[in-house]
Amino acid sequence: MWWQNGILFLYTAALGVLFIFSAGQAFLIYFYLKAKKKPAPQKPSLPLHLPKITVQLPLFNELYVTERLINAVCQLDYPKELLQIQVLDDSTDQSLAFTKKLVDDKKRLGFNICQLKREKNIGFKAGALQHGLQQATGEFIAIFDADFIPEADFLKQLLPYFRDKKIGMVQSRWGHLNNNYSLLTKVQGFGLDGHFSVEQGGRSARGLFMSFNGTAGLWRKACILDAGAWQHDTLTEDLDLSYRAQLKGWKFKYLEDVVSPAELPATLNALKSQQHRWTKGAIEVSKKTFENLWQADVSKHKKLFGFFHLLNSYAFVFVFLAAVLSIPVLLIKNAVGVPNWYFPLLGIFALAFVIMCAFYIVAFYQSHRSLKNFIVTFLAFVSVSMALSYHNSVAVLEGLFGFKSAFIRTPKFNILKSEKPVKNIYANYAFPLSFYVECALMLYFVFGIVAAYHFKDFALLPFHLFLVSGFGILNFYALKDRMKGKA
Template sequence: MIWQVSLLILYTVSLFIIFIFSVGQAYLIFFYLKSKREKEIIPVLQNDIPKVTVQLPLYNELYVVERLINSVCDLNYPKEKLEIQVLDDSDDDSLILTKRIIAEKQAQGFDIVHIARTKNIGFKAGALQNGLNIAKGEFIAIFDADFLPEKDFLIQLIPYFNQAKIGMVQSRWGHINKDYSLLTKVQGFGLDGHFTIEQTGRNKAGLFMNFNGTAGIWRKTCIMDAGGWQHDTLTEDLDLSYRAQLKGWQFQYVEDVATPAELPVELNAFRSQQHRWTKGAIETSKKMVKEIWKADVGLKKKIFGTLHLMNSYVFLFVFLTSILSIPVLFIKNEGNINPIYFQLMSVFLIGFVIVTLFYLIANFSKKESLKAFAKLFPMFLSVSMALSFHNSIAVLEGLFGFKSDFIRTPKFNITNLKEGFKSNIYVKHGLPKAFYVELFLSLYFFTGLVFAIYYKDFGLFPFHLMLFTGFSTLTFYSVKSKLA
């Protein structure tokens, strides 16, 4: 009896924590919808055009460096007002290609420089700070290697710096290969929710928001005033965002300007990206939450800033809830627990309703059909819950201070199924360490389906079905990557 009560308490606490974060999402939904009723005044570029430095942090980007530099050189902005810094920490043959492309652009009259460090200290953050120290521009635009800015990117976003305290302007991420596979569709679906509801909601509610590491523009003095780029976390963008806003700088999110990017088409690349984002967010929360509560920013910003920075902890509780759900099924049908407890637990379904509304509204904002949502949302939830195992490891590494290198996400420069990635020299084709655990977990949650039929108790059946589907999907893509 004691072990049953202990498990149920742990299960309830996990569900309650997930519910709290869901309530935070409901608040963002409210402000997103409110913003849609307001008429936004779009500023225009004035005659006094400022100098802009475009920073392109690279590390072994053989397949995408040429299209990146070409797209930046195609920006509709006066050449004399544009400086391009190629911050190249590469240590492979891509260096030769990059140097050749830069030489060609210099011959065409572009102010483009190749900055290659002898030591890759601080990874991306170190490269950005190194370039910042010699940047000529009043504003700093940043693009990762997998992004392709539209020609009017600077013309559209620079006018938003019409107030002296605006320190950063962020555009929405688009996707050039969202329809490549089920894996990219799921990624795009999740990112659209973040860049539609979450970023707009935070911005319009006057809450802390974050620079997303790329496809945005900083005021140079804002970066310097906030202490510059620091590399003591894996999410230097999130870290700098909070340091800048705690200094009084304001951010602007522009949902209507999209910057297309390539989504990872291979599972291991997607995993490394998720691991870095998750672990880095935990590291940043350890660094910055105490600073938020010391600051004079108001209780609302403190609460939602804390929820924002600690959001990655949800993965840990989602995984814990998932693992405990099968013992809970046994306890419900074999134990001596009052049935009222299980009836009361249904209140946590409100959290699921909130999450559904979050992505449903984002789906409609993208002018996608209800049919498309119905097809993709269950798979998105399934894969997201299955990723909770992998991301929980990242949470624990960040929590207990386990240091790791900045692992880049391999780029592929492929947009349709006819283009494979078998010959990509950056892809690791072996089975990941997590493969066997995820295979076991897919079988584990399959037993949940079996016992639901045995007990004729289908309350957790949809939950276990999604978990089984999610872990099976990850297992499938792991094998597919090995065979590619």
């Protein structure tokens, strides 16, 4: 029947698209490993005359981590007279007065530090950065989000690479202060390690378009201004400015060996709000950027990888589509039957999973963790990533169809001080609508497991086990956070 053929076609198409995305990841693995085989280039030296640098700290209601951040920035190994620190504080609660006291204390110690408070919080983080940029005296701009603790040598590690006048931004790698706090944070750290090893490393080594990650990077002020400065028409102002700058001819550099520690989201709702912002924002940037990308005077090779980079978030839609359709496909196969060649042909798409394994194995070897730890964390990461495909698919569709939403900050807990943080006044512990949908989806894929045993057809069983496990993990942390909120 036509609807059965339609389901099989959509299922095959979804797997095919995911295979194409994975092929792009395979190239990044190759670029990264090829660069690793080459002798490390000699690090450029610091300029004889150190330039002025402005450090921007965008804050919004960060009661728990502001002191930690300001203390770390004031310990940067750089001459005080050449360092301007801007606390871009749009807070609306008691943290505003607390931050003012911290800033005043540092002023008395001789630091050039100021707290900038806007009358209206227009443009959220991008608006705050732009407001600060207009008053920045530094030739270079360093940016740290509230959850970061920069190392003392951060500026002296990144600054030498700006001897190349075409370098507009240098990005450091993110470290994880609370990686072992929970399975949820381990999974996040695992995924970010893959991004900050293979993806950022491969793009940088090949000279492809790459992104500033919103924090823990150093910009040439002239690059920001030349690219049109900070704009707030997308939720990912960092990716937006990155492409505008590189399309102007500026080069970016990524330093894998320079690590900037940060706190990972400790609750499920915090993780989801972050994922929603990153996913939806990437779609908004892709819509804004595609025309300029294709018209840019760069190689077709660079355009192609930029195209897939901007489209990465769409992969969530096809993961979710393949997941939902897998059970009807199982039923059609056993109730109606399909051509003998169909499922052997789909076996080709299993290469996508092999490539994903290779992607994270390569990143794993860079982190020198135990094999046992890798296997457990990898399986959990795959499960949670599949389960998050529903939530992130919604974000993709919102970005695609222009649905407007506010910039939702990610609450920080200062978990560095304690593995059992106090209840966070900023955290949202309520059940979102997605919780009920994800409960239903978990039961849906439990049915898929039951159907596999009923038909004695186990080809899709591993897929459904990943999905049940993933939705189970999400639901467990939703319930755990809810109980914490009521405590």
